[in-house]
Amino acid sequence: MNNKLNAIATFLRVAEAGSFSAAARQTGVKQSAVSQQIAALEAELGVVLLHRTTRAMALTEQGERYRRDMTPLLDAMREAEINLNPAGQHWQGRVHVQLPSGLGRLFLPHLLALQKAHPELHLELSFDDRIADLVSEGVDVALRLASEPPESHAVRVLGRIAAALYAAPEFDHIHSVDELILKPHVRFSGIALDAPLRLVSGDETIKLMVNTVFRANTSEGLLQAILAGIGVGGMQLPLAAEAVQSGLLVPVLPAWRLPDRFLYAVFPDARFIPQRVRSVVEVIKQLLSQMAEIC
Structure with a gap:
């Protein structure tokens, strides 16, 4: 379960950053590791989330829908974790x-x-x-x-x-x-x-x-x-x-x-x-x- 959550978080990071390399730089992991997480997530879901070429990356229709649905869910999880420590939780x-x-x-x-x-x-x-x-x-x-x-x-x-x-x-x-x-x-x-x-x-x-x-x-x-x-x-x-x-x-x-x-x-x-x-x-x-x- 934790691996899947990490993969979803990585997918959202790639979607926001616009590329695998940018997401890798932001998270401090290798680009190959980012690719592997996305590939594993796609395999489990049975859909292609991202179109990849040597020069560009774009969300598929399913990928855009998945991004839209997953973003508030992960935000809610992070919010719940922050609320465990009230100090500065609003900021x-x-x-x-x-x-x-x-x-x-x-x-x-x-x-x-x-x-x-x-x-x-x-x-x-x-x-x-x-x-x-x-x-x-x-x-x-x-x-x-x-x-x-x-x-x-x-x-x-x-x-x-x-x-x-x-x-x-x-x-x-x-x-x-x-x-x-x-x-x-x-x-x-x-x-x-x-x-x-x-x-x-x-x-x-x-x-x-x-x-x-x-x-x-x-x-x-x-x-x-x-x-x-x-x-x-x-x-x-x-x-x-x-x-x-x-x-x-x-x-x-x-x-x-x-x-x-x-x-x-x-x-x-x-x-x-x-x-x-x-x-x-x-x-x-x-x-x-x-x-x-x-x-």
Whole structure:
């Protein structure tokens, strides 16, 4: 049984590393030993898990399914072993976190401090505004901004993110929502070009067709465009706070705001979420609460 568990662990290591040689280097064993373990596992299972050539290695369809099923099981076993020794159990092992680029920039110094304080924790951060395939990309938790929770995954609401309209100080002053139609706008490229701008004030919601002159796929790109005076743009309050305080940005029509969105922690598998992943998510939730108090 122990040999089979070792072989499964080796298979997962090869799948993650992308090659037998890389897995051998990481585990400190000979490449031939890695090959033998995989061959023995395939023989016992009666399926081919890996396609091998002299230059490349790839998972078969059965191999991908086996990787997907075995990963949470071995994680659960490691978690059970860690829980036998409570000291520092929350801060051991790898945690791959996908973060929105804008909020991720604000979280980064705190996550670096967390890594420094807990050397047994191995953070892997991906700053990306696209929606990743959590399972195939090995993401333990993805932070996603949305108006509704993503489907098909386990989610946890971390907080509400407010957003408003901003412009550079030298931009033409805007006195009413009607004037917005005539002004150049900066918008996220994930929004359709013909999608109206939605604004909320109290119980009132309006939709305006605006002149979009610049689009970007990251919050940082949008922020830089607004700072450069290219146009009016919506920005999450935590991302705009520093520029507003320093006078580099000014609010536009502060009585109106964009519809609120929520930051969700999205997990690939609801059956098992390692404690180390939960602990990192809790740190991010606390950071978000602190930011909300400042904003």
